[in-house]
Amino acid sequence: ADAKGIGISLNCPSDLEADLHESFMEQALVNLLDNAIKFSPECSKVTVDVSGTESEVSISVRDQGPGIPESHLDRIFERFYRVEKSRNRRHGGTGLGLAIVKSVTNLHNGSVTVKSAIGSGSTFIIRLPKTQSRSKANEKEATHPPG
Numbered sequence: 001a002d003a004k005g006i007g008i009s010l011n012c013p014s015d016l017e018a019d020l021h022e023s024f025m026e027q028a029l030v031n032l033l034d035n036a037i038k039f040s041p042e043c044s045k046v047t048v049d050v051s052g053t054e055s056e057v058s059i060s061v062r063d064q065g066p067g068i069p070e071s072h073l074d075r076i077f078e079r080f081y082r083v084e085k086s087r088n089r090r091h092g093g094t095g096l097g098l099a100i101v102k103s104v105t106n107l108h109n110g111s112v113t114v115k116s117a118i119g120s121g122s123t124f125i126i127r128l129p130k131t132q133s134r135s136k137a138n139e140k141e142a143t144h145p146p147g
Contacts, residue, residue: 039065
């Protein structure tokens with residue numbers, strides 16, 4: 001972000017709490033921030049907004065990048081999927097980052113969505129229940145990184 005002059009803004013209530021697998025959530029957020037920085041123009045801004053209700057936490061990462069064509073939105077969370085292979089190779093993408101984000105949100109019984117339009121940037125939104133009721137299968141998954 002510093003090299004591109006991109007500002008990162010974080011809006012998060014200091015008293016917000018949730019039951020999360022910290023290292024997995026960190027990886028998911030790093031992937032979203034990395035993409036936002038990679039695809040945003042120099043001297044732009046990336047915004048992270050975190051909010052909560054009684055039962056849910058919402059985390060959104062918004063960039064000012066080129067946006068994602070609508071025809072690709074339903075596939076971007078697939079493993080190894082790239083919107084534009086040549087552009088992602090130039091930025092060093094493997095096509096796994098968003099698949100990991102989806103796996104992490106699924107592990108937490110949550111969801112991830114994207115809103116994007118060409119020329120208007122993208123906003124990725126993770127929604128998670130505040131309290132986790134992990135099944136035995138999820139507990140086993142929690143000991144191994146997703147993806």
